[in-house]
Amino acid sequence: MKERLEGLRIEALQELQHVETPQQLNDLRVKYLGKKGALTEILRGMGGLSAEERPVIGQVANDVRAAIETVIEEKQEAFQQAETNNRLLAETIDVTLPGKQLPTGSVHPLNKVAQEIEDVFIGLGYTIAEGPEVEEDYYNFEALNLPKNHPARDMQDSFYVTDDILMRTHTSPVQVRTMKAMNGETPVKVICPGKVYRRDDDDATHSFQFNQIEGLVIGKNIRMSDLKGTLLQFVQQMFGAQAQIRLRPSFFPFTEPSAEVDVTCVQCGGHGCRMCKHTGWLEILGCGMVHPRVLEMGGYDPEEVSGFAFGMGVERIALLKYGIDDIRHFYTNDLRFLSQFARM
Ligand code: DAH
Secondary structure, three states: OHHHHHHHHHHHHHHHHOOOOOOHHHHHHHHHHOOOOOOHHHHHHHHHHHOOHHHHHHHHHHHHHHHHHHHHHHHHHHHHHHHHHHHHHHHHHOOOOOOOOOOOOOOOOHHHHHHHHHHHHHHHHOEEEEOOOOOHHHHHHHHHHHHHHOOOHHHOOOOEEOOEEEOOOOHHHHHHHHHHHHHOOEEEEEEEEEEEOOOOOEEEOOOOEEEEEEEHHHEOOHHHHHHHHHEEEEHHHHOOOOOOOEEEEEEEEEEEEEEEEEEEEEOOOOOOOOOOOOEEEEEEEEEEEEEEHHHHHHOOOOOOOOEEEEEHHHHHHHHHHOOOOOOHHHOOOHHHHHHHOOOO
C-alpha cells in the first residue's frame, strides 16, 4: 500500500508539471484528491491493515496528500498571478494621451466690451447705476428737455407700450433717475449701462435693440475740460495710448454745449483709410455739459453746480475695437464668430 501511495505521489506530481490551464488543474485535483479520487480509492483498503501498520500508512497518506496539495496551490497561485498581470496589461492607459476637451462657454463680446468700459470708469471713481428698460415718457424725454412734439424725438422713435410708457430709447433717463435719487447731493459720478430700443431699420450698423453706456458727473465747478480729459483717458485705455480725440459741435436737447466725439481711426492711426472714409477719425459718442433745465428738473441749482454727460453705443465701440464689419454678428449666435473671443 505504501508503494501504491508513493507511486501515486510520483504520478500526480509529474502530471501536475504539465498542467496548462486552471481547468486542467482542477481536473487533476478531482482525479487525485476528490471524493472518488485515486487517494481515497487507495485509503479504502486501510480497513485491512493491522493496528501497527495503520498509523504508518496514515502518515504516508497524509504526506502524499500534503505534497500534492502544495503543488496544486502553487500552480493555482501562478495562474492567478498570470491572470492579474494580463488584466493589468490590458487595462494600462497612456496618461500622456490628450484628454477629451469639454466645450466651455465664454463671455459674449458685447458683455466683454461693456465690462472693459465699466472697468475704466470704475478705475476713475465712478459707480454703476441702472434703470428700467420699460420707461416712462417723462424720464425718457420730458425731463431730458425733450417736451412732447419736440422735433428731436423723431430721431429716437421707439416702441410704445402706452402713450406714456415706452421701451427706453437711450440710457439717458437713468441720468434723471440718479439725480432724483441723490436728492440734490454732490458729487454725482455714475455710469449707466443697459439695453435700449429704437425703431431703426436693421442693417449692418443698426439694430432695433442695442446697448449703451451713459455717464453723468455733477459737482461744483465741473467744466468742459473735465469732460474732455475724462474722455481722452477713457479712449486711451480702450484703444491704446496713441489714441487721440476731437470734439465737434453738435446738438442734444439735454446738453449745452453739446459735442460729438471722434477717436483717431483704429485701423490707420489717423492717416486715412476706407474704415474712416479717409478722414482719419471715427465717431464714438455724444456728450456735453448738462443743460441747466435738466439740472433743475433733476433737483439741482444750475447756479450752484454744473455737470457733464456722455453716451456711447457698446456695439459701436466693439465693432471698432475688433474690426467687425456687421453689427448682426453680435446677435446671431454663430459659434464660429463668438468662439474667437474666448481666446482673447
Ligand atoms: N442719448 C444720446 C443718444 O442716445 C447719447 C448722448 C448724447 C448721451 C449726449 C448723453 C449726452 O449723455 O450728453 O443718442
